[in-house]
Amino acid sequence: MLEYGDMQIGLDTSVPWGPTLLSHSHADHTRSIHHAREIIATKGTIDTLSARGGRVNGKVTLADTGSTIFYDDILITVLNAGHVLGSSMFLIELADNQRVLYTGDFNTVDSLVHARATPIEADVLIMDSTYGSPDWVFPSRERVYGDIIKTAQKCLDEGKFPRFHAYSLGKAQEAIALLHNEGFDVVTGNKSIDRVSHVYNRHGLNLVYNPLDSRTTRQLFERGCVVVSSSNRHTFYNLSRLMGPRFARHIEDLSVDYNLSGWTLSQYGNGGLPLSAHTDYPGLIDFAKKVNPVITYCFTENGHVLAEALSQEGIVAVPLE
């Protein structure tokens, strides 16, 4: 929560009065959102929230990326965060001209489906520090994409089914876009992925995938296809329900699992495919330098490591824990 005089602004949290700025609709940012009395968010965030079963009870003010909203005597500008569809950073300009930038989760690297976040100068920076320790330096996205494609092809050549595990919002859509563009038939293993992908397509993307319950699924498995799943258990259960337990067991036995996540970095080259929706450590340091803040607050578990590193770079920084 940002408190300024009588004003309270909730940053991905509800506040008793004042607005809530909702950066995106991943569950760890929406837990208290149903208590919020007023929410400011992009249409992409509200649509993906609804597709994932989230609900809001308060007033919703939709704001386009790049637009500025006047709230009492505060200016709130919505900036692209590059993390998932609709994800936003918020620049809050207070009455005394102080500028506060809240990043939410953000990514400074372009992906096939999300444009990268770019820094903007502010006096106070409140930044995501998920990968905020020196261990987290990601290979280029092109290299990770190349490895995902090679992995899929190798699996199919061996008569197996590559099953890419990805969050249903953001990473799954990136995987679908990549694999389809490379000529693979993509079967999605979960309704949650289908619902979110449908929202992406309504927002102008052209994701091509085959839901598990489509008529062609059996044929695709017989021909060789890749699976994108956010829950292997649900994928197996649904396949069993739709095609019978014998067929589901056959597919299960031939499936090889890969996790598309920054957290797999330590297994890179050994099955890990570190596709991240967050900025890596060098990217975070570079971002903070460009924002050029008087003070930085680092949130999430690596906050204290990043704050220490930023302090060594001459940026006053403290962890929010």
Ligand SMILES: [Zn+2]
């Ligand atoms: Zn997120």
